[in-house]
Amino acid sequence: MINGSKRLSRPLRWAMVGGGVNSQIGYIHRSAALRDQSFVLVAGAFDLDPARGQAFGETLGVAPERCYADYQSLIAGEAGREDGVEAISVATPNGTHFAITKAALEAGLHVVCEKPLCFTLAEAEILREIAQAHNRIVGVTYGYAGHQLIEQAREMIAAGQLGEIRMVHMQFAHGFHSAPVEAQSEATQWRVDPRLAGPSYVLGDVGTHPLYIAETLLPGLRIKRLQCNRQSFVKSRAPLEDNAYTLMEYEGGAMGWVWSSAVNAGSMHGQKVRVIGSLASLEWWDERPNQLSFEVQGQPAQVLERGMGYLHANALLDDRIGAGHPEGLFEAWSNLYYRFALAMDAANRGDTAALAQIRYPDIHAGIEGVRWVERCVESADRGGVWIDY
Structure with a gap:
């Protein structure tokens, strides 16, 4: 490329x-x-x-x-x-x-x-x-999901470098809507209007992003059931949430957690995915998309850099410039x-x-995003009960 x-x-x-x-x-x-x-x-x-x-x-x-x-x-x-x-x-x-x-x-x-x-x-x-x-x-x-180090993490997990997968921590929690900015922003108004946005705000708007990345990293992991609580800290947004916590149990016993928020005051973006296994953990943060943290229990932490020859071939296919030059969201979308x-x-x-x-x-990824939001809303509206996925 x-x-x-x-x-x-x-x-x-x-x-x-x-x-x-x-x-x-x-x-x-x-x-x-x-x-x-x-x-x-x-x-x-x-x-x-x-x-x-x-x-x-x-x-x-x-x-x-x-x-x-x-x-x-x-x-x-x-x-x-x-x-x-x-x-x-x-x-x-x-x-x-x-x-x-x-x-x-x-x-x-x-x-x-x-x-x-x-x-x-x-x-x-x-x-x-x-x-x-x-x-x-x-x-x-x-x-x-177009960032190259997502491919690297996927290959490392598939190769067993993390061991048995135990936990998946996901978040997309920015702070730009910690105040009622929709009063001045036409582009934000529809996002907090149920007639235009649908049954959720941040669950669908930001939460599905790290969820899809986790699905990409762990294609064999299936959600068994989930439990969700959602809040409208800016009260005028109710019934749509501007903050939500979702706990998930996967088939096989692994656990997952998603924090979806637009009211994480001070956070620029706050999208992170951390996969924790029995041997090691990986973490990717979209504000530093050219780096992938790899932490093996009992060894010094490592940071893998985009474009380097030690990466898997699939993590190099979409590079648009050599290592050392940062690539960003426009490159990821282009991929x-x-x-x-x-x-x-x-x-x-x-x-x-x-x-x-x-x-x-x-289309299947799109359907799973809709399914997840629908189940989260059902759980939250029933008082945060567990819902079969």
Whole structure:
């Protein structure tokens, strides 16, 4: 990957729904998708305000007639073109994800969707059925999973270097919403509105990120049951939580814990995943994504660095510059977007063997995120009882 060579014979024609001028995440979607010549942006419905959306789309180089008022007109308009879009990214508030993704899949388009994929497990299963019926790819933007040292940790765990896995500690606990900032921030308002955000705030918004990383590191670990407590420390956010603790029991006896929070005052990001085994522990912190802590009982602690030759080959595949130069979230998202493109291309060609070799946050990962949030909310709303997963 360091040399930036093309991975596909041609870029996929791509559109965005959402991601307009005031979007918090629109630019990182575009930067990631366009970076490796895997996608080319040809259309979009960028904004609830059609005029503002068209003006913004034109600044991105999209033809005026392909800047649409809404996702329905985008899908219909592109379906009538020989050069119509092949994939769309959904970068809109949570409450719209299901309808947009469903419509795109039914139109034969591949989809990259923000998390959560939808509100309910029943909706998620519908999306899976449609995607499978149309042989379409659904990617979910668990962007932190694109960091290379996640691959290193996965390989070390699989090789038995940690011994028997006993505990998994996960957290994503920042402090930027420790006050009611939504009063001044339009981008935050919908996140604390149940009509737009769904049944949870921080469980779905931040908690599912380290959960997916843990699932990547430990693909054989299955949740047996969980117990959740959630709080609304900023009272106006109720019934949605701005802090939650989830305790999980895995099949086989290992235990897991997730702290999801937007009110960890003073914390910049606070996303960490620590896997503890009978012999050693690993810890990854997204504020220092180029380092992986490896601590063997009775030995000096080690810090493994991105890009070094002592790492597993899979941890070096996605490097974009040599060791010593820090890489960040834009690189991680780019790694996922080119995997999305490879998967879409393989699906288009009917190459099931190639598709099986590409690991990325797919429809199944999206479903598990929805399942986890649904179970957490059920447990919390029933007084923090244990819920079978």
